[in-house]
Amino acid sequence: MEIPEWPEIRDRARHWIAFVGARRLLIGSLVGAVVLIGGWLLVRPSGPPIESTVPRVSGAGAMVNAPTVAPAPSTIKVHVTGAVHRPGVYELSSQARVVDAVTAAGGATSTADLQRINLAQTIIDTEQVYVPTRATHVVQPTVAPRLRPSRTTLPPITAPGAAPPITPSASTTVVLPPNYTSNKVNINTATAEQLDTLPGVGPSTAKSIITYRTQKGPFKKTSDLLNVPGIGPAKYDAMRGQVAV
Helix, strand or coil, rough: CCCCHHHHHHHHHHHHHHHHCCCHHHHHHHHHHHHHHHHHHCCCCCCCHHHCCCCCCHHHHHHCCCCCCCCCCEEEEEEEEECCCCEEEEEECCCCEEHHHHCCCCHHHHHHHHHCCCCEECCCCCCEEEEEEEECCCCCCCCEEEECCCCCCCCCCCCCCCCCCCCCHHHHCCCCCCCCCCCCCECCCCCCCCCCCCCCHHHHHHHHHHHHHHHCCCCCCHHHHHCCCCHHHHHHHHHHHHCCC
């Protein structure tokens, strides 16, 4: 095949341009360029996702802003009182129960009524565990008697859609007897066995208390116990929170 010379190629190009027209040729070139660019944009590979471009934080740095939770105390202190051999404040494990508190206080006395308390109940810090006697005739709670520090009562949290908590009506109010003394021993009416449950009071001191009130009349205030032979300031301070008139 014979290759045309450059002057011949040039003449043919000019003839073709003159036949098509310079304006049409320019418009055609622009349309072709637009088609090529559009096709490239459609078929080009997509870029990496945004998540892959975000630098990851190492495990050590991820824990910097984690909330700090204070560890639970390993021991608690509770006040054990009532019909135990050694009433007082004892330090126990945070997992301790009422039976552990009674054991720490030397165990229950022979007059204790352990059927009226829940020995398996858990206890908390600053709590008082009271062990009643069989001769104590006062209203008792349905669980182990224990007095907690006063706390602000918060409204109960109700799950969405759950029924609201039932509020006790006036008809369910418990009426206490007039002489109810919150588990305290009434030194004017207590028997020798009841007085024997008080800290520092033995059979002889209990007999002295009964003899004194029989001869002198009923006690007008608990501090009158200081007039009983055998009861001094130290012994009175040990029992003053557990007696009443």
